[in-house]
Amino acid sequence: MTVVALLWSWWNERNKKNHCERFLTIDEFQFTVGRHVVEWEAHLKAKQGTNFLQARSWQPPPTDFVKINVDAAFNISSNSGGWGCICRDEEAVVRFAAAGRIANASDALHAETFALLKAVEVADDLGVGRVVFETDCLVLKQALMSTSYDYSRLGYSDDD
Incomplete structure (x- = not known):
């Protein structure tokens, strides 16, 4: 950062000289370089916390459980996609991973639901029990945890 501040200040002083403006003394120049370093570092640190979403790190499951993280991708133009899952224990050791088309x-939402279904099937086929499933699809999580999504677009209700 100091080198960048030095080059910036040097270029600025060169421009002042070319335009017949007063340029800084050596002490003022050194102070300006140091001030730029402090200001730029403070600015960059402030940006790190505000401009970017902080990724939540993986949290291990409870002892004697495994966690299966599930995700899917969907291509609207072909109505196709892919799914994947990874199973880790409380020490983050990978037990299995699977993916498919x-x-x-x-x-x-259909793709995310399919991915969860496939993860359940793989875990069942491998005899894995005591599972915590995790998805980044909020709508799927809400659909599983509430009665708000009990009827799909293809389903029916007793009121029909």
């Missing part, structure tokens, strides 16, 4: 999905 999704054909004929109606939307992203």
Whole structure:
């Protein structure tokens, strides 16, 4: 950062000389370089916390459980996508991972739901129990945790 501040200040002083303006003494120049370093570092530190979403780090499951993280991708133009899951224990040791293709999905929620279903099937096939599932799809999580999504677009209600 100091080198950048030095070059910036030097270029600024060169421009002042070219335009017949007063330029800084050596002491003023050194102070200006140091001030730029402090200000720029403070500015960059402030940006790190505000301009970017902080990624939440993986949290281990409770003891004697495994966590299966599930995700999907959906391509609206082909109504297809892919799914993947990874299973880790409380020490973050990978127990298994799986992935596959999704054909004929109606939307992203459908793809995310398919991914969760496939993760459940893989865990069941491998005899893995005591599982915590995690998804980044808030709508899927809400659908599983509430009664608000009990009827799909293809389903029916007793009121029909």
